Amino acid sequence: EAQVTQNPRYLITVTGKKLTVTCSQNMNHEYMSWYRQDPGLGLRQIYYSMNVEVTDKGDVPEGYKVSRKEKRNFPLILESPSPNQTSLYFCASRGVGLAGDRGVYEQYFGPGTRLTVT
Amino acid sequence: GENVEQHPSTLSVQEGDSAVIKCTYSDSASNYFPWYKQELGKRPQLIIDIRSNVGEKKDQRIAVTLNKTAKHFSLHITETQPEDSAVYFCLILTGGGNKLTFGTGTQLKVEL
Numbered sequence: 001e002a003q004v005t006q007n008p009r010y011l012i013t014v015t016g017k018k019l020t021v022t023c024s025q026n027m028n029h030e031y032m033s034w035y036r037q038d039p040g041l042g043l044r045q046i047y048y049s050m051n052v053e054v055t056d057k058g059d060v061p062e063g064y065k066v067s068r069k070e071k072r073n074f075p076l077i078l079e080s081p082s083p084n085q086t087s088l089y090f091c092a093s094r095g096v097g098l099a100g101d102r103g104v105y106e107q108y109f110g111p112g113t114r115l116t117v118t
Numbered sequence: 119g120e121n122v123e124q125h126p127s128t129l130s131v132q133e134g135d136s137a138v139i140k141c142t143y144s145d146s147a148s149n150y151f152p153w154y155k156q157e158l159g160k161r162p163q164l165i166i167d168i169r170s171n172v173g174e175k176k177d178q179r180i181a182v183t184l185n186k187t188a189k190h191f192s193l194h195i196t197e198t199q200p201e202d203s204a205v206y207f208c209l210i211l212t213g214g215g216n217k218l219t220f221g222t223g224t225q226l227k228v229e230l
Contacts, residue, residue, distance in 0.1 A: 042222040107218075
């Protein structure tokens with residue numbers, strides 16, 4: 001089954017304790033990205049990656065790091081989490097080329113990770 | 119990032135009525151305009167999209183219209199049903215399609 005997976009799904013942590021949220025896709029997609037979702041603000045892009053070893057900042061990259069060492073994985077790293085990073089996080093992937101009637105830009109989202117930093 | 123305005127933020131309609139959500143953007147280079155639906159507790163999913171060389175696209179009860187001159191595009195849902203209740207997001211792609219900016223979302227509630 002084609003899918004994007006994220007782990008953990010729920011995480012409660014304390015300020016300053018480094019954490020990693022994993023993201024993996026099995027669709028051989030080149031493009032992957034991370035978003036955070038906050039009430040009233042919609043989904044905001046944190047980082048994206050166009051392929052292995054190619055990453056770039058989205059609109060809200062401060063406080064986050066990413067890496068893309070393998071095509072299928074795109075982990076999100078919070079080196080020193082703070083309470084303002086409490087949010088719902090989504091990973092997504094996207095292929096290139098036409099996919100039926102959807103065109104080239106359909107994004108497939110993971111199930112989300114709810115992070116609470118106290 | 120790209121400036122995207124989505125209105126209204128909440129919309130309540132009676133079952134069977136139509137709903138319209140509008141997004142306005144600023145980057146004239148944008149050429150792909152999708153809409154995503156997010157049901158409560160679930161991930162966003164693409165429901166319809168349109169390219170800039172087309173003015174309107176329909177898929178059963180949903181349609182998207184694009185006015186590229188005025189830089190806005192709209193989602194139209196006809197004959198609304200309770201299962202249409204969700205949050206809807208528009209999306210703008212810039213930076214060659216790699217940088218993505220979502221609208222702030224519209225909470226649609228379809229009442230019986």
